Amino acid sequence: MGFQTTTPFGDQRPGTSGLRKAVTVFRQADYLENFIQSALDCLPGVAGATLVIGGDGRYYNSAAIQTILQMAVANGVARAVVGRGGILSTPAASNLIRQRGTLGGFILSASHNPGGPDGDFGIKFNGANGGPAAEALTEAFFARSLVIDGYRIRHGADINLDRPGETRLGPMIVEIVDPVADYAALMENIFDMAAIRALFAGGFRMVFDAMHAVTGPYAREILENRLGAAPGTVINGTPLEDFGGHHPDPNLVHAAELVAMLSGEGAPDFGAASDGDGDRNMILGRDFYVSPSDSLAVLAANARHVPHFRGGLKGIARSMPTSRAADRVAAGLGIPCYETPTGWKFFGTLLDAGRISLCGEESFGTGSDHVREKDGLWAVLMWLNVLAVRRLSVAELVRELWRDYGRTIYGRHDYEGVATEGANALIAELRAGLAGLPGTELGGRIVATADDFAYTDPVDGSRSERQGVRIGFADGARIVYRLSGTGTSGATLRVYLERFEPDPARHECPAAEALADLATLAAGHAGIARHTGRQAPDVVT
Numbered sequence: 099m100g101f102q103t104t105t106p107f108g109d110q111r112p113g114t115s116g117l118r119k120a121v122t123v124f125r126q127a128d129y130l131e132n133f134i135q136s137a138l139d140c141l142p143g144v145a146g147a148t149l150v151i152g153g154d155g156r157y158y159n160s161a162a163i164q165t166i167l168q169m170a171v172a173n174g175v176a177r178a179v180v181g182r183g184g185i186l187s188t189p190a191a192s193n194l195i196r197q198r199g200t201l202g203g204f205i206l207s208a209s210h211n212p213g214g215p216d217g218d219f220g221i222k223f224n225g226a227n228g229g230p231a232a233e234a235l236t237e238a239f240f241a242r243s244l245v246i247d248g249y250r251i252r253h254g255a256d257i258n259l260d261r262p263g264e265t266r267l268g269p270m271i272v273e274i275v276d277p278v279a280d281y282a283a284l285m286e287n288i289f290d291m292a293a294i295r296a297l298f299a300g301g302f303r304m305v306f307d308a309m310h311a312v313t314g315p316y317a318r319e320i321l322e323n324r325l326g327a328a329p330g331t332v333i334n335g336t337p338l339e340d341f342g343g344h345h346p347d348p349n350l351v352h353a354a355e356l357v358a359m360l361s362g363e364g365a366p367d368f369g370a371a372s373d374g375d376g377d378r379n380m381i382l383g384r385d386f387y388v389s390p391s392d393s394l395a396v397l398a399a400n401a402r403h404v405p406h407f408r409g410g411l412k413g414i415a416r417s418m419p420t421s422r423a424a425d426r427v428a429a430g431l432g433i434p435c436y437e438t439p440t441g442w443k444f445f446g447t448l449l450d451a452g453r454i455s456l457c458g459e460e461s462f463g464t465g466s467d468h469v470r471e472k473d474g475l476w477a478v479l480m481w482l483n484v485l486a487v488r489r490l491s492v493a494e495l496v497r498e499l500w501r502d503y504g505r506t507i508y509g510r511h512d513y514e515g516v517a518t519e520g521a522n523a524l525i526a527e528l529r530a531g532l533a534g535l536p537g538t539e540l541g542g543r544i545v546a547t548a549d550d551f552a553y554t555d556p557v558d559g560s561r562s563e564r565q566g567v568r569i570g571f572a573d574g575a576r577i578v579y580r581l582s583g584t585g586t587s588g589a590t591l592r593v594y595l596e597r598f599e600p601d602p603a604r605h606e607c608p609a610a611e612a613l614a615d616l617a618t619l620a621a622g623h624a625g626i627a628r629h630t631g632r633q634a635p636d637v638v639t
């Protein structure tokens with residue numbers, strides 16, 4: 099076992115979901131090692147513990163796992179559970195951590211960010227509940243990384259990650275497991291598999307776009323082998339180190355191939371896609387896009403048709419910028435709805451305390467109490483279960499939501515890779531102007547509330563501030579501004595727009611049209627062009 103001296107890097111602060119950097123940054127000598135040792139130094143009980151390790155298969159995944167294994171041995175870890183080939187989707191890793199009662203695990207992924215030697219890499223730690231480490235812990239990792247002067251590592255040959263079963267690495271046991279088996283078993287316990295099988299047997303057709311990312315093997319096994327979806331249902335199903343050169347980001351821009359397949363006569367009934375690490379989902383009907391916020395609300399309204407939720411939902415949570423469609427359903431069901439900051443780590447305490455059963459984000463993330471991560475394939479199966487029972491089309495289910503609760507029209511505008519100084523100045527200016535806004539008129543609307551979102555966790559009392567600038571209008575419309583915490587170069591500004599439309603006669607209006615005046619107002623009020631030089635967003639979802 100070796101002790102290697104090192105010097106700190108100043109930039110290892112985890113963001114919305116772990117530490118994400120360009121591969122070139124991660125490959126600097128000692129960079130990965132410093133972060134892993136910083137984490138291990140902050141975790142109680144590492145000696146003798148079991149850790150789960152796996153990632154989304156992107157470039158640098160295997161090399162990083164070999165390093166982490168050698169560091170785990172040197173730090174006294176007793177057992178490492180690793181997905182075969184180093185592969186574990188994020189929700190499958192969360193499940194393994196829970197099933198095995200481990201100390202936690204390292205999940206290697208930069209999620210929807212592009213991969214390859216010039217792409218991004220990422221790493222995060224999930225604790226014993228299977229969920230992403232809370233902010234207090236990731237801040238402790240960061241503080242440690244600023245003063246670290248050495249790390250422990252064993253020097254020895256790599257192990258074969260492709261051979262299932264147990265291998266010894268010095269005194270530590272490495273157990274290579276089938277990445278799909280436990281996850282597929284969990285899904286069978288949650289859903290009415292027979293009903294979904296009958297749906298497919300009756301001629302229902304779907305396409306699942308795995309985007310050359312981690313969900314391919316999971317989707318093939320569950321959708322095609324176990325549920326009888328036609329062979330070829332899963333497209334782009336082979337995980338590639340560079341995701342075929344694409345962004346593995348399931349939205350209308352990056353999953354354009356799927357969107358095209360779902361349009362026109364003869365298109366399948368249902369389309370879905372997941373992201374790099376398998377925790378996001380996009381849901382499409384024939385010629386119909388389901389806004390993620392509406393998806394959460396539809397699933398909440400129909401949860402009782404799914405065996406796992408037969409007893410009813412305890413509560414729902416959504417991240418602050420997610421639309422309030424789910425709140426309206428929660429009110430209808432007579433259950434609480436919580437509003438948390440962006441990032442799955444904030445749902446963990448609510449799930450652990452049994453306060454919520456379902457949660458989601460506008461960024462194509464939906465999940466439940468079955469694991470402590472958002473779960474792409476789970477969301478697809480949840481939709482399939484509801485479709486199988488209700489026997490309505492995707493569009494009919496969404497229109498039913500709008501009819502029953504009114505339509506919460508929603509859009510997110512992303513300005514990617516803008517200069518950091520401009521983005522920071524824009525947010526600073528917005529913050530400075532907040533106090534004077536209530537009661538004034540902006541673009542014909544009266545401002546009712548204006549603040550920078552702060553959150554006190556109702557379970558553990560922890561406090562998170564500066565989580566997004568929000569402006570609420572008297573007519574119920576809302577604008578939210580925040581900067582991304584997952585990017586790796588420059589800044590990404592996200593602008594979230596929302597408006598309520600109770601009148602069914604106006605429900606079919608395209609979101610972009612219905613939100614056009616609010617979008618103009620949002621851009622003008624923040625001075626987006628002035629601060630960023632951008633006239634239009636890069637991605638609208």
Ligand code: VG1
Pocket residue numbers: 114115208209210211373377378417440441442459460461463581582583584585592
């Ligand atoms: C984005 C999303 C956020 C999500 C996070 C991680 O964060 O907006 O809702 O939880 O990505 O998802 P940000 O800070 O860039 O807005 V994933 O699938 O990238 O782990």
Ligand code: CO
Pocket residue numbers: 209210373374375376377378
């Ligand atoms: Co992801």
